[in-house]
Amino acid sequence: MADTDFKFTDYQPYDFANRRHIGPSPREMAEMLSVLGYPSLDALIDDTVPASIRQAEPLAWGAPKTEREALDTLRETAGKNKALVSLIGQGYYGTITPPVIQRTILENPAWYTAYTPYQPEISQGRLEALLNYQTMVCDLTGLDIANASLLDEATAAAEAMAIAERVAKSKAKAFFVDAHCHPQTIALIHTRAEPLGWEVIVGDPLADLDPAAVFGAIVQYPGTYGHVHDFTPVMAKLHAAGAIGIVAADPLALALLKSPGDMGADIAVGSTQRFGVPVGYGGPHAAYMAVKDAYKRSMPGRLVGVSVDARGNRAYRLSLQTREQHIRREKATSNICTAQVLLAVMASMYAVFHGPEGIKAIAQNVHQKTVRLAKGLEKLGFTVEPEVFFDTVTVDVGQLQGVILKAAVAEGVNLRRIGERRIGISLDERSRPVTLEAVWRAFGGDFSVDDFAPDYRLPRSLLRTSAYLTHPIFHMNRAESEMTRYIRRLSDRDLALDRSMIPLGSCTMKLNATAEMLPITWPEFSEIHPFVPADQAEGYRLMIDDLAAKLALITGYDAVSMQPNSGAQGEYAGLLAIRRYHLSRGDAHRTVCLIPTSAHGTNPASAQMVGMTVVTVKVSDSGDIDIADFRAKAEKYAETLSCCMITYPSTHGVFEETVKEICEIVHAHGGQVYLDGANMNAMVGLAKPGEIGSDVSHLNLHKTFCIPHGGGGPGMGPIGVKAHLAPFLPGHPEKGDAEGAVSAAPFGSASILPISWSYCLMMGGEGLTQATKVAILNANYIAARLKGAYDVLYTSKRGRVAHECIIDTRPLAASAGVTVDDVAKRLIDCGFHAPTMSWPVAGTLMIEPTESETKAELDRFCDAMLAIREEARAIEEGRMDRENNPLKNAPHTVEDLVGAWDRPYSREEACYPPGAFRVDKYWSPVNRVDNVYGDRNLVCSCPPLEDYSEAAE
Structure with missing residues (x-):
């Protein structure tokens, strides 16, 4: 038979996308079904998922894409973004990620597939890196205790306000905010304060602050428009009145400037984004919080500490684990149950890589470039403010604002529009001489950087005198070979998803496919500032809109907000929407939230944060919600019922038969239904929360939709709502409506959304449904x-x-x-x-x-x-x-x-x-860790490391 006559008579297309994400082969599935006694997978599903909640129509948005097709689509979409040089500032700055950190941490599944370090013995590498992070933050801020990161700077500021209200001796119910705080920070503080009845006063802390009238105050250092002030007198006045002083500080500026601790601050917050973490259209980035020792038990988030193992060897762990705020349920002042671990690790390694001399040199270089820029603008006749600054200046350009901004874009540079007459410019580590020259040309000048001598515009009284990054780890030999080996040694101490199954109930530790991860480091995604003009982020908007549409189809909701950057923030945003809905109808009295006793701890914590009163509902012996108790509570609180919060399938891992009845009971008594989306991995393609009767849900994209956990973060928690709640989705100051804002950036941690979008594109509706089954x-x-x-x-x-x-x-x-x-x-x-x-x-x-x-x-x-x-x-x-x-x-x-x-x-x-x-056995690096010892002997910064090689001079 001739070769040309040969035919594949048994050829069948191979479903690469489904087999990538779906572990068992068809043969293995048949064997497993045989053990269970079912002839087919569909027969099992019919016996498991109640027919009353099954969706009528299958998910469908076209054929699934191959890996190559999906990456081509992502390339085309990324190409619609314009990665200009953004000097917009406002809390987001260009930075250079050392390639050794990008390749061995950000792109390394040993780091990005790990879970939260609740099991310390198998998390020693991550915990050491986070301890380095905490030490770095304590050193730079001059405060005693730092946590292992929060979600973003604005969220951290709102959390600091909540701490202040809790610990202040003052009984005032107002909080003062520096008018020079970043707009997104002011917006989130308003969001957090309003439901709790706290007044927010915005003004000049040097002129308008009445310490006796507030329980605390926050100042920006340097300010959003560039101003640098010594707030030592402000802190002293606050303390005299029994109030708490908070400084939102740029950590790079702290390499040159007096620390918040030296000013007398009680709390410092900020973002470590510019320590090697790309801006990524807003995130993810690790925010920091540091406090005086007296307030460590009121601090939200996680705290890494040093203990000993069963042999007495040093071992790291999460200290005071039950101090995590959300565990206090309705008594919590925070619902934070995650962090930005992967990004905190990157920031800590940036400090290890550069050391104190390198960090200071970067800060000096940024400042000197800014001074040169200011000199050129002044030579052109423009008024440059302020007189002293670190990296940001504001220029009064009068009627030329539009012309200059347009000319800057033509030069490949984005500047910040401030009001109708001013332009803001923030330089950073990536700013090169050609960048300054492009800005001058946009302002009508033709200068060379060499025309202006390097200089300083920082007052001598504000220059830093205290040491930082003194620990040997920040002085190690920073040859790339040594950095690579150090990072490898740490990752080898951990057990992540790249080594074995992580069977965590409620946490959905699933495959994070390599093809889905690739786009996040493409410059067209990673180097876009969150506040660029809309025409420079068309690719992002196309992706976000399409992903939101797919999530709406999956959930049965009418609208989706991508702003919440964690599951807990999604809960918070959803409950805020419910609250605002009731207020719009004149139902301010509807404040009761029904929550089963089996609910996630974040549920009652989130309800408390929006001013709701939590009423618990019993759970029956079968694990289901006690329907009789639920009905009785709904009837008892009918006049004040705001909502209920339920998880489906239940927290006990079962599809409850009464879920529709529960939704009907709540609606009959004027309430709304919040369905926690933590268990959506059991629903996608089979049942839709919006069709069951729920009004709002959050989705954990870091669970169901393949964004990796990163050792405890990043995450994304978008919310879907029915049409009547759509007007109450989170706003943002950059979109002209700040009401309800819950994250610093309009689309949360947007740079990791390509992961979930790629997952949906490669799986298709049919593949997602098969994954659920x-x-x-x-x-x-x-x-x-x-x-x-x-x-x-x-x-x-x-x-x-x-x-x-x-x-x-x-x-x-x-x-x-x-x-x-x-x-x-x-x-x-x-x-x-x-x-x-x-x-x-x-x-x-x-x-x-x-x-x-x-x-x-x-x-x-x-x-x-x-x-x-x-x-x-x-x-x-x-x-x-x-x-x-x-x-x-x-x-x-x-x-x-x-x-x-x-x-x-x-x-x-x-x-x-x-x-x-x-052969490939995983060896725990330590024996069982002594938790009691760690809590009694709290050490939360790096201890001496005698086992390290000699530090570099």
């Missing part, structure tokens, strides 16, 4: 394999779970003295991150495998869990000592393997349990 299959398969060894705590009437299952380990505590902590630490020996521990039920494990995991990985995990049960059985039967056994001593380290051994079980049993790889 397989997530449900994988969870039910695990539940079936573990049945008998462990009790599955909650199932539907048909014995099925949704996308996650709760395994009860409490019987082991009674029979063998084995706690849920012991099981979690033993899983480390097996090479696994533990499932979610003790939530929503103490002493249990919530397991969510997601659709990304193959059958082999699921089986490896089940084998490990079953082996742990057998170890507990050996204790029960007296074959293992109750106190000295592999479970109690886990995790085991290399030191255990090679050191002295006097335990009544073998080294092999200790270090190579079922599930552990023999």
Whole structure:
């Protein structure tokens, strides 16, 4: 037969996109379904998802794109953005990401696929990097304690206001805001204060501040228009009146300027964006917060501290873990439950890479360029303000504003429009001599940088005298070989998704495909300032609009806001929309929010933040919302009912049959329904919250839609709403309507949205639906394999779970003295991150495998869990000592393997349990961490590092 006659008679297209994200092969799915007793995947889904909530029409927006087609689409879209040199400032600046940091951290799945470091033994690398970050912030701000980052500068400022109100001796209910704060900061402070009844006074802190009338004040340093003032007298006056002083400070400026701590500030906040993190159309960036020691327990977010492990070796952990504000539920002053870990790590490594001399040199260079720029503008006859500045000047140009701004754009430069007569210019690390010359040409001048000598315009009284970045880690040899090895050493100490399954219930640790990650570092996405003219961000708007339309189709809502930059911010924005809706109807009295006792801690915290009164609803023994109690509470508070907050599928991992009834009850009594989108991975393509009866939901794009967790952040939490709530979505000062703003940038952390958009493009509606089905299959398969060894705590009437299952380990505590902590630490020996521990039920494990995991990985995990049960059985039967056994001593380290051994079980049993790889085994760098010691001996900055090589001189 001739070659030309050959035909592929059995050819079938291969679905690369689905197989990328969906772990089990068709053959493996059939095997798993056989274990469950179902002839097909659809039969399982029909038995799991109630028919009453199933969507009628399949998701459809055209054929899924191949990887190459999706990247081509992203390239074309990115090309519609114009990456000009933006000197707009206003909290966002050009920066240079050292390539070693870009390649080995930002683009490295060992860093970007890790989870929040709640299991410290497998998070030592990240925790060390975050400790470096905290030390850097404490040094620069001159304050005692810093957290491991917040969402953005404006959010951090609003959080600082809340701290001030809580700890101030003053009983005033007003807060003073420097008129020179960035507009987005002022907007978010207004948003935060209004529902809580706090008055916001905006003015000149040097002239208008009455310390006796406020519980606190915030000043910008340097100001948004460039002014640099010594606020020491302001801080002293506030303290004399029992009020709290807050400084929003640029960390690069602090390399040259007097620190907030030296001014007497109680709190400092700001953004570390210009420490090597691209502007990315607004984010993500790590905000910082530092406080005096007296206020550390009131600080929101996470705090990394130093403790010891079971051998007495130094070990890092999250200190005071129960201090996370949202855990206080309705008593919380903050709902923050995430951070910007990946970006904080980048910023910390930027400081390690440059050291104090390098950071100071960058700051000096930026300032000197700004002075040269100002001299040229003054030579042209323009009035340049202020007299002293760091990197920002404001120029009064009168009627020439429009002409100059247009000329600057023609030169490839964006300047800031201020009012009708002024132009703002902020220089940065990326500003080159040609940049200054382009600005001068836009103003009508033809100068060379060499025409003006370098000079300073900072008052001697404000120059910094205190040292910073003194720790040896900031003086290490910064040869790229050493930086690369240091970063590699840290990542090797962690267990991330690139090594193994992370089966965290409610957190959806799924594949973050490489093709989806590539676009975020393209300059057409990464170098766009969030406040550029609309015609320079057409690609972003096309992508954002299309992604929003797809999310609306997926959820059944009518409008979507992309502004919230975390799930908690999404909750907050959704509840604000509900509140504003009631106010628009004259229903200011509707302030009661019904929340089941099983809800995420952020739910009641968010409700409290918008001025609502939380009324808890019971949960039945089956794990469902107690419908009788819910109906009774709704009737009791009918006149004041604002809303309810529910999670679907339930927090217990089950599709509740009564969800529509719950929505109807709330609506019948004048309320709105907030459906928490944390579990959307069990709904996409099968059911739509907006069709079930919900009015608003947030979506965790860092869960369901593939944005990686980054070690605890970044995230995105856009909200979808029904049409009647659309007018109350978050505004933003850059869009001319600041009401309800919840994030510093109009579209939150926009630079990571290409990840979710790529996911939707490559999967298509059919692929997303298949992913949901397989997530449900994988969870039910695990539940079936573990049945008998462990009790599955909650199932539907048909014995099925949704996308996650709760395994009860409490019987082991009674029979063998084995706690849920012991099981979690033993899983480390097996090479696994533990499932979610003790939530929503103490002493249990919530397991969510997601659709990304193959059958082999699921089986490896089940084998490990079953082996742990057998170890507990050996204790029960007296074959293992109750106190000295592999479970109690886990995790085991290399030191255990090679050191002295006097335990009544073998080294092999200790270090190579079922599930552990023999060759590629993950070794925990420390033994079990002593949490009590860490809280009693709180150390939250870098200790001496004798084990490092000699520091560079």
